[in-house]
Structures are given as C-alpha cells and as structure tokens.
Amino acid sequence: MDYRRIAKELLNEHPQTIAVALSRLPAEHAGEILKLLPGFIQADLVNRIVQTDQLPSIVVEEIDRLLDRLIR
DSSP, rough: OOHHHHHHHHHTTTTHHHHHHHHHSOOOHHHHHHHSOOOOHHHHHHHHHHGGGGGGHHHHHHHHHHHHHHHH
C-alpha cells in the first residue's frame, strides 16, 4: 500500500471524511497514513475517529468507495 500517495489524496478531503476513511482501514495501515499527515490535523482526526460510529450508513458506504479507489 502506498501510504504517501493515500495521505496526499486524503488531504483533499474534508477532515470528517479522512477520519472515517482511516477508521475503516486496519489499524496498522491507518496509523502509517496518520503519521504522514500534517501534525496540526492529526489530533483533530483522532477525535473525529472516536465519533465515526454516529454516521449514517450511506456516508460510510461512500467513503468505502473512496478508499477502494485510493487503494487500487
């Protein structure tokens, strides 16, 4: 998995979208990507990840499609 490319692409997304995307990945992958993101956004993303269970399923499905596109 190209962590740098994924991190760069995710920076074009809203922070909530990034948080949900990271929460949908295995922890080791999410951690590697999170480390590559700017420090100023890392803490915000961690806080948002904690709250991802409150999202509608349609939003999660859309983010899953985004992840599929980024991983390929």
